[in-house]
Structures are given as C-alpha cells and as structure tokens.
Amino acid sequence: MDLLGLANYAVFMAILIGIYALLALGLNIQWGFTGLFNAGIAGFFAIGAYTSAILTSLPAAHRLGGFELPMVLGWVAAMLVAAAIAWPIGKICLRFRSDYLAIATIGIAEIIRLVIRTEGWLTGGVRGITGIPRPFGELPYMQSQLAFLAIVVVLVLLAYMLVERQVNAPWGRMMRAIRDNENAAAAMGKRVADRRLQAFVFGSALMGLAGALFVHFNRSITPEAIDPMIATFLIWIMLILGGSGNNRGAILGAAAIWIIWSVSELLTDRLPTEVAIQAKYARVFIIGLTLQLVLRFRPEGIVPERQAGAASSRR
Amino acid sequence: MNKKTLATLVGSLLGAAVLASPAHAQNVKIGLLGGISGPIAAMAPSMLDASRLAIAQVNEQGGILNGGKLDVVVGDSACNPQNATDAATKAVNIDRVIATVGPHCSGAVLAAANSVTVPAGVLMVTPSGTSPEITKINDKDLVYRTVPSDDYQGRALARTLKARGIDKVAVAYLNNDYGKGLAESFKAEYEANGGTIAGYSGHEDGKASYRSDLAQLARGGADTLVIFDYGDGTGLTILRQALENNFFKTFIGADGMKSEAVIRSLGEQNLGGFFASAPVGEASASLDAFRAAFSAAGGNPDAIFTTTSYDAAFLVALAIEKAGGDKAKLAESLRAVASAPGEPIMAGEWAKAKQLIAEGKDIDYKGAAGDHEFDAAGDVPGNYAFFKVSGSTYEAIADMK
Numbered sequence: 001m002d003l004l005g006l007a008n009y010a011v012f013m014a015i016l017i018g019i020y021a022l023l024a025l026g027l028n029i030q031w032g033f034t035g036l037f038n039a040g041i042a043g044f045f046a047i048g049a050y051t052s053a054i055l056t057s058l059p060a061a062h063r064l065g066g067f068e069l070p071m072v073l074g075w076v077a078a079m080l081v082a083a084a085i086a087w088p089i090g091k092i093c094l095r096f097r098s099d100y101l102a103i104a105t106i107g108i109a110e111i112i113r114l115v116i117r118t119e120g121w122l123t124g125g126v127r128g129i130t131g132i133p134r135p136f137g138e139l140p141y142m143q144s145q146l147a148f149l150a151i152v153v154v155l156v157l158l159a160y161m162l163v164e165r166q167v168n169a170p171w172g173r174m175m176r177a178i179r180d181n182e183n184a185a186a187a188m189g190k191r192v193a194d195r196r197l198q199a200f201v202f203g204s205a206l207m208g209l210a211g212a213l214f215v216h217f218n219r220s221i222t223p224e225a226i227d228p229m230i231a232t233f234l235i236w237i238m239l240i241l242g243g244s245g246n247n248r249g250a251i252l253g254a255a256a257i258w259i260i261w262s263v264s265e266l267l268t269d270r271l272p273t274e275v276a277i278q279a280k281y282a283r284v285f286i287i288g289l290t291l292q293l294v295l296r297f298r299p300e301g302i303v304p305e306r307q308a309g310a311a312s313s314r315r
Numbered sequence: 316m317n318k319k320t321l322a323t324l325v326g327s328l329l330g331a332a333v334l335a336s337p338a339h340a341q342n343v344k345i346g347l348l349g350g351i352s353g354p355i356a357a358m359a360p361s362m363l364d365a366s367r368l369a370i371a372q373v374n375e376q377g378g379i380l381n382g383g384k385l386d387v388v389v390g391d392s393a394c395n396p397q398n399a400t401d402a403a404t405k406a407v408n409i410d411r412v413i414a415t416v417g418p419h420c421s422g423a424v425l426a427a428a429n430s431v432t433v434p435a436g437v438l439m440v441t442p443s444g445t446s447p448e449i450t451k452i453n454d455k456d457l458v459y460r461t462v463p464s465d466d467y468q469g470r471a472l473a474r475t476l477k478a479r480g481i482d483k484v485a486v487a488y489l490n491n492d493y494g495k496g497l498a499e500s501f502k503a504e505y506e507a508n509g510g511t512i513a514g515y516s517g518h519e520d521g522k523a524s525y526r527s528d529l530a531q532l533a534r535g536g537a538d539t540l541v542i543f544d545y546g547d548g549t550g551l552t553i554l555r556q557a558l559e560n561n562f563f564k565t566f567i568g569a570d571g572m573k574s575e576a577v578i579r580s581l582g583e584q585n586l587g588g589f590f591a592s593a594p595v596g597e598a599s600a601s602l603d604a605f606r607a608a609f610s611a612a613g614g615n616p617d618a619i620f621t622t623t624s625y626d627a628a629f630l631v632a633l634a635i636e637k638a639g640g641d642k643a644k645l646a647e648s649l650r651a652v653a654s655a656p657g658e659p660i661m662a663g664e665w666a667k668a669k670q671l672i673a674e675g676k677d678i679d680y681k682g683a684a685g686d687h688e689f690d691a692a693g694d695v696p697g698n699y700a701f702f703k704v705s706g707s708t709y710e711a712i713a714d715m716k
Contacts, residue, residue, distance in 0.1 A: 005408035012404040012431075016397070062499075118490065126492035130425055130448045141434040218396050219429035220448070222422030225396045227353075262401050266409060269388055277363065280351045280391040 004142075011145045013262060015217060017255045018152035019210050023235045024242065024250035025159050026206030032244040032305070033167050034199035035179035036094065037102040040109030041207055042231035046116060047085055048078035048208025049215045049225070050123050056216075058131035063124040071135055075212045082208025083201045090200035094193065109232065117223045128222030132215050148217060155213070156251070159206055164247050175199060176245075234261075237291050243301025252303055261287060343379050343635055344386040345370075346406030347628070348417035348427065350394035355419060361618035362442060363389065366416050368612050369628035376666040380640050385632055392418035396426030403427040407435045413635065413642045414438035416627045419620075421446030421492075428458045438645040440631055442623035447496065450692045456646045459689055461623040461630065461682065463594065463697025465493070468569055469500030471699050471715045472541075472592045476567065477508045481539050485514030485532040485563070487525075487553060488543035497543040497569050513537035518549065525553045529562045539565040546574030546591075554589070555581060564588055578707055586704040592715055594685070595700045601661040605683035608663055625662065626682035632665070633680055636672050653687045655679045 023041060030036040052074035059066025093104040116123045123129065136147035166172060178185040178192050186192050215221045225231065234257065242253020264286060268279035294301065347366050349359045370385050379385045388410040390402030399418045406412045415432060417439075418424050424444035432439045433454050440459045441449070447466045452458050476484065484505070488498035495517060502512055513535025518528050532540065540563040544550030550572050557563050558581065565588040573591035605625055606616040614621065630653055637648035652660075652668075657679035660668045671678050680687060687695050700711040 002411075005411060008408040009404055012400070012408075016401070120495070124448075125495065127446050127448050127496070128422060128425065130429075130451055134430075141436075144434060214396075217430055218400060218426040220396070220422075220425040222396070222425060222446075224354075224394055224420060224422035225426075227395055229353075230393075230395050230397050262405070265391065265402070266405060269390075269405075269410075273367070273387060273389060277351060277360070277389050280389075283391070284352055 008142060008145065011142075011149050013258065015145070015149050015152050017258050018149070018156045019213050019217070020235065020238060020254040020258055021156050021251040022159055022210035022213070023207055023231075024238045024254045025156075025163055025247060026203040026210070027235055027239050028203075028244060028247060028250040029163060029167075029199050029206070030203035031239065032246070032250070033172060033175045033179065034196055035098070036196060036200055036203075037098045038105050038200070038203070039102040039232060039236075040105030040107075040112075041235050042226045042228050043105075043109030043112035044082045044086060044204040044207035045211040045214070045231050046109075046112055046226040047082045048211030049221050050116060050129070050211075051081040051208070052078040052212035053129040053132050053215045053221050054123075056133055057129055060124070060129075060131065062127075063120060063129065064122050065129065071133060071216060074216075075209060078208045078212035079205040082211070083205040086201045086204030087197070090197045094196045094200060106228075109226075109228065113223060113226055116226070126223060128220060128224075129215075130220040132219045132221070134216050134219050137219070152213060155209065159209070160247055160251065163206075167247070234287075237287060239301075241290065241294050241301060243303040243305060245305030246301070246303045249301050249303035249305075253301065256302070257287065257290070260290065341380055341383040341640065342386050343383060343640055344388060344410055344412050345628075345631055345635075346390055346403070346410065346412040346415040346417075347387050348390045348392045348399065348402050348406065348415050348419070348423075350419045350423070351389075351391040353393035353395060353398075355394050358619055359419060361614060362419060362620050362624040364612070364614045365609060365621035365624040366442070366628035368609055368614065369625050369632065371612075372608070372629075372663050373632045373665050377669055379632060379636055385635075388412060392420070392423045392427065394418075394420040394423055396422055399423030399427040400430050403431040407431055407437050412437065413640070414440070414631045414645060416440055416624070416631055417442065419443045421449060424449055424458075425452065428452050428454060433457050436642065438631065438634070438642075438649065440627040440649075442627040443620040445496070446492070447500070450694055454693065456693065459630075459649060459693035461626045461684055461687055461695060462620065464694050465496035466500040467694075467697050468592060468594070468699055469497040469502075469543075470504040471697075472497075472567070472569060473501045473504035473510065474508060475592065475701055475713070475715045476539075476541075477505065477510055481565070482509070483511040483513050483535075483537045484539040484541050484567070485535055485537040486512060486516075486541045486543070487514075487528065487532060488517050489545070489549055490517035490519055493571065494543040501541065501543070511537075518544075518553070520549050522549070522552075524556065525549075526556050526560060529553065529557050529560065533562040538563055539567060541567045542572055543569055544571060546572040547576040550574075551577055551580055558585060565590070567591070570594060573702055573709055575708060578704055583704055583706060589704055590712075591702050591709065592699050593702060593709075594697050595711065601681045602683045604664075605662040622682070622684035626680075626684050626687060629662065629665075629682070630680055630687065633660070633668055633672075633678070636669060637678075650689055652678050653680050653689055655688065 030038045054065040055069045056074040057065050238253040238257045243249025349363050373385045392399035392402045421444040424441045445465045447464050488494035514532035568591040570593040573593045609616045633652040634649035638644035657677035660678050660680045662683045699715040701713045702709040
C-alpha cells in the first residue's frame, strides 16, 4: 500500500460518492422537501444511463445507437428524457398517498428494468451497451480518473447550489408547507398536485444525470447495474443517514455510506482468507445495522434539516 | 492471532516497499474478484475455492519465482458494476495485484475492465463472463477468459445441423441472457449458411403449458425444433408437450438441455430424436487430475464454472512465472504458456511447469476445462460435441466444428 495507490483509490471513491450524491440530492428534492416516497430511483438512474449511452456510443449492429454525439449532449438528453418519463408517471402516481406511491414507484422501476432487459433492439438487452466514450478517457489511468473527478465535483456543486437556492426561495417554503400539511397548503391556494409533480420531475432529472455520469465512467452499462439494492435502497439509506431535508446531509450521507461499504472490505481483508470471504456478507449487515441505529437514536440524520427561520436568517 | 498473522498484517501494510525491491523469495499478489454477495452468491464460493486450489498447489509445489508465495486478496464484485469497480480499484491500488481472476459476471467484467484494470495495465482472466460484448472491449490485450463466449456454441451448433442435412428448423428459446444469446448466434450462423428458420420465439420461464407456443412454431412446417433452455426446468416441459402432441420429430438442445432429468422423466425409448450439444474438456487427463484434487480438498468438481475458475488461476500463475513477475510482460507470457507448441502441462503440474520455464522451454497448459488456445481477442473457442441419448445418459456421436 503506497501513497499513490491510496490516492488512486480515494479518487475512485470520490467519483462514486459524487454520483451517489447526485442521486441522493434528487431523492432529497422528492422526499426531503416534498415528502414523495420514490422507491423507484433505479428506474430513473437507468433511463439516464441508457439515454446517454445510446446517444454517445459507437455504432453496433444489434441495437439502436451509435450516434456518437458529444458527451455533454448525452448528459443533457439524459436529464431531459428522465424528466419526460417522470412527468406522465408523476401525473398518474402522485395522486397516491405515501405508501401507495412507494409501491407504484417500485413497480415502475421494475417495468423499466424489464423493458431494458427484453427490448434488445433498443438497449442491447441483457448484453448491455459497450463502446461508450469517457471524457479524458485517453489519458493515463491516474490523470483520467482525476479529470473525471473534476467533472463530477463541478456537477455535484452545481446541482447542490441550484437545489439549495431553490429550496431557500419561496418555492422551497411552499414545498415544505405541502409536505408538512397538504390540506393547509391547499387552503392557502397552492396548487399541490402541480408542485408535487414539479419536485418529482426535477428530482428524476438529477437521477438521470447521475446515471449518465455512471455509464461514461464505466464505459459500459448492463441491466445488472440497476439492481434495486444498489441503485434504490442504498440511496435511501444514504439520505436517511445524512439527514433528509438537508442537501449537505444528502451529500454527507452518500459519502458516509459508501466509505463504510468500501473501506470495511479493506479491514476485513486483513483477516485470513477463509474468514475474509465470510466477512464480505457482514458488510451488508453493517449497512443494515447502521440504518437501524440511526433510525433509533438519530432519526433526523447526521445533519438534520434546518428550521425555516434559521435558513432564511442565514442568507 | 499468532505472530505469523501479525507479521502478515504488518507485511501487507508495508507491502509496496517490499514488493518494489527485487529481494529474493518475493511474494506476488493476485486478486480474486467474485460475486460473493448478490445474485450468484450460491455459485461463487465453489468457484473461489477452485481458484484457491490452484494457488494452494502453486505454493505447495515450490512457490512462485524464487520461492515466493502466491498471495491472494479476495474482492466482492457482487455481480454488479458498482461493486466490481470498487473491488477492482482496491485490488489494483491498495493491494497492488498484478493480475485478477474474475470478476464472475459479464456486466461486472465489462465495467471493471473498462474503468480499472485495462487503464491500470493489469491482466484480467474471467472464468465465467460469457457475454459476447467482452470480446469487443478495447483491452490492450489484457482481458482474457477461460470460458467460451455464448456466441460460439450457437454458431457451432448451426454449422453442425447444416452439415447433418437439416435445412429447416424452428427455434424456441428461454428469454434470458443464456437462451437469447444462443438463439441469436444460432440464427445468424444458420441463415448465413443457407438454412431456413421456420419459427423463432422466446418464452418465459415456469408456465404450465407451452402448447400454443409450440403450435405456433410448428405452423412454419419445420419438423426439427431447436430448444435453448434448461432440461431440468422449462425445457423439459416444452420437450414433453412437443412429444405428446407430435408437433416435431427431431429435437436439438444445447448444453442446458443435456440434462439427465430429461431422460429420467421422458424415458430413453421416447428420445430417439433428441440430440444436444455441449462443451467437452479436450485434455481429459487434466480434468481427472483437477476432479481428484478438488474432491480431496472438499470441493464439488461438478459445480458450475469450477474448472474454468481453476484454469484461470493456474494460467495466471504460469504467466507470472514465465514473465518473471514483470507486469508489462504478463499478457504476452499468458499467451505463451497457454498456446501450442510446447511441452503439455496438466492441471496441478506446477513443479514440472516451473522447472520447464526455468530451463527456458516452451510450455502449453492443457486445462481442466479445455485446451485454452486464446484467439486475438483473448477468447477461447471451446470444444463442443454432439450427443445422443444412450441408456440413462448421453453419448457423444460427433465433434462439432
């Protein structure tokens, strides 16, 4: 273990944390500020991933794609398509109350996953899509990782600032009002259904962007990446641990959970091989236990939501 | 914890400094990346055990290079790209492995190779990534596999049927990556060779009746049905219902259908028209040696992908020995030790191989799963035979080209 290796590993971790932070920010708009229980994050992540992959990849005979468009265009399209698909879904499903919405969104994410698996002409089916470019991918390993990290950091900061600005504006207060007491907000003349739809679409667009970054980082995408465990529930844990309703909390939660997940394997690998293999299963348990402990002892998360008064006096 | 474990711990913490210096009795570390948690959690332990058997044999029979040990670090790739890239990054950067065996799943292989091992110049040999997409990775000659791509069997079967004078078939495939991958490559090759596909449809798993699917397929007028499915699952139902209703006369399956459950359930006397293709290990002495050693170590040699996992680890060890531990020469050395010509090396013959390499002689590893002659893309063609039912089991009647 030398410093260069550690640095490489840290850069890699930071990139994945950044991608997960975008997902957590998207979920924070939906759940943290608006109270929409979206259990279908993987679906919007997948839409963003596949949209950008199809638009920017090299041509292939057995599927759509090979447009070889610039990557930035792919990312914008990923957000637009994720938003466009979120819109009708939200239009139909957002009339459901919390638990029912959760069930509906799980179903939708599963439909998206099955469509991706079976519609080979569009997505490459179970084979997935390869030949996706990576920004600065032709540089040597370390430089290429650093360049990608820079892009991710810029995008996360941008998303953070935009979301932060939006939730501190009157729009944000209105959203919290809807979340905390929908009837009162409606009585005040707020168009609750439209506002909820807005939050759902914005959040989904951010998830789409995270998906796009993920495929360009890996230069490939297969349906295995959109497993609900790794692309939905992990993000929920991140947001709850970090503090839902607080954007810094969302980013911090993403970092904390990913570091626990990844670094715990380094520690268990110091054990004899036989035990080390057994210990891999314990990592899943550690994540679950962390969630239980947070819910029991600090349900508001590490960085709780700021009170409305404090938020406005700060700025 | 005894002193030795503590020493290993301290040693691995200071590993880079030790590895960098050309001291004698130098240890070499490789990564074993497997789907320990996740969808293939039931298969992964046997595969890892088989790979670790190869490493144990290396260490027992004189170790690697100048009497050093071959160390492993096991990473959980969990069968998804997120964890696979994480595990690969740790293996490459923290543990400084010079090669990895695995990941196991195709999607994990694609992501880890594209974003970690190939940019970092680390050799990867996967024992079970069967996706044809792996062939296309822009890999600087660093990605190999000891399991044939799904493409090969479908194509080989298509050519065999044409050669046997079957010009018109219907195809029923299970709608998953196995069934669909085979069906697509079969169809492409069969039509390219002038065959006619008179019916072609995918079916979902686990339905009670497939009679309407079969009636639809039979309408095309073919009297041969090709089934890409599993003989102890849906494939058996389809075969039974096709026989009962006399939809087709001849039935062809791939390795998934070559199951003894088919003979047990339907009876030999009813299966005169049933044939199946399946991969065969060419160097059977090597396979026997592996089976004996793995059974003795408490493993089940019939578990899926154990032979390819063993071969992948053994080949990596041979390549390291041949390259003298030089990371830059690993790929070239892997090709040299795996390909003819050379003195044949069977599974487990580490001491013999080590001596031949020391003498500067060329060797050719004949693995438990096959001969492993890598092509330009790092794929193995696989050896297949065409089987018919004979008694309570299957008998090979022809090699497939």
